[in-house]
Amino acid sequence: MKYLNYILIIVGAFVAIYAKAGANQNQFVLILGIVLLMIGVYRISKTIPSRKKDEDSGNSENEN
Structure with a gap:
């Protein structure tokens, strides 16, 4: 499943660049x-x- 996310990003970026490149x-x-x-x-x-x-835990320690 983790690789599917990276594949979606790469394919999406490639398709967006390809669509933008054409006149x-x-x-x-x-x-x-x-x-x-x-x-x-x-x-x-x-x-x-x-x-x-x-x-949140770090901020509560500083307030005391």
Whole structure:
């Protein structure tokens, strides 16, 4: 599953660049590439743990 996210990002970026490179730009292909890119980034960002717990515990120690 982890590799699927990276593949989505790479394919999405490639499709977006390919759609942008042509003189006769196809907006549907550009939008599809951006959507694939954003889905991959979103899925990766869901797996990154939040640092809010660490920051909250660190702030409470400094206040005392």
